[in-house]
């Protein structure tokens with residue numbers, strides 16, 4: 001994919017920016033001796049020196065090590081208290097270790113974790129999900145990745161269609177099927193994918209978001225089982241649907257007998273029922289991972305009556321044996337207890353009220369800081385999720401959003417913020433407000449951003 005350097009670096013003094021980055025790296029090294037020692041130790045036996053290779057994607061000279069995380073704060077091993085706007089990239093969207101989830105885990109801690117059987121929590125979680133999202137039938141997974149993998153499998157089985165459709169620049173976890181991009185308008189398998197041996201183009205179509213004729217053309221063959229989509233793209237920077245897009249897209253999808261799966265893993269930031277519920281979109285299936293158990297590993301997927309009936313029939317018609325859906329620890333007692341607490345006591349309308357209002361103030365504050373430094377950047381908000389992007393107007397497609405990504409500039413900004421006591425997500429410029437984030441936390445972020453931008457502009 002091409003990157004549009006003059007646009008995304010417009011208004012910056014790149015020489016100053018590079019000097020700033022060098023200085024900030026030195027500050028980080030001086031500030032974090034205990035993290036440095038632990039990183040050196042971890043380098044002896046952990047591949048890439050971290051538990052998961054992505055953890056290298058933070059723009060820090062070596063991995064920051066955490067002592068503990070509570071509410072909106074992460075305490076690192078060198079004793080710095082960092083205000084956390086990353087919140088585990090949504091896993092801790094409702095704050096770290098929310099009290100009701102912690103209490104539920106403590107209650108369950110001496111009562112067993114996994115039996116391959118239901119507890120009282122199972123039925124309760126089913127009705128909480130059904131009430132919240134308006135879909136009647138639910139199943140579970142250990143991650144949003146797996147929830148996506150399973151719903152796609154159910155839908156392929158239920159419809160007898162093999163193909164799925166995704167939007168260019170999407171991310172739905174590491175479900176293989178979706179790693180297909182448009183390059184100069186042509187679909188290609190994502191080159192970064194490791195160990196992929198099947199040709200993903202055979203069963204995955206990819207079109208630009210917000211482009212109805214492309215969607216219509218891709219579904220016209222009547223062979224696409226489902227569209228797997230985030231209602232707002234969030235993983236290539238945010239791309240909002242244009243007014244009326246989803247109404248028209250749903251009509252096209254249904255006209256071709258295709259089903260719509262909404263992955264609300266990130267857009268649950270919108271409100272208690274996610275983006276779809278708030279905007280009158282009626283998906284046939286919905287996926288939610290990350291924060292649904294307060295950060296405890298688990299995920300859920302829901303289905304309409306009609307889809308559930310077809311899924312049940314597919315299972316009944318299949319020969320006995322492995323379905324390809326599920327893992328041993330799925331629906332375990334600990335996860336069910338965590339979800340029950342999170343859904344009933346943490347992800348509440350009152351929590352959202354605070355998050356949305358403060359996110360609005362954060363978005364306004366960032367706009368003011370950007371304007372003070374005369375940068376041609378924009379700010380997008382989806383409920384509790386706020387992002388600034390290196391372009392004057394919000395991108396309309398994945399290709400447009402991709403063109404203005406700038407890893408070096410992002411790292412520089414993120415590191416500058418981190419050294420000033422503020423953490424934002426290492427991927428693009430995303431920030432989340434949790435129920436415990438305060439006005440003064442937002443003030444700290446805005447002040448730090450102001451300092452960073454002052455250091456990299458003329």
Ligand SMILES: Cc1ncc(COP(=O)(O)O)c(C=O)c1O
Pocket residue numbers: 089143144145146148171172173174230235263264265266289290
């Ligand atoms: C929209 C969306 N769906 C699914 C996932 C996968 O989540 P997990 O990595 O927890 O499986 C992600 C991860 O970022 C995501 O952004």
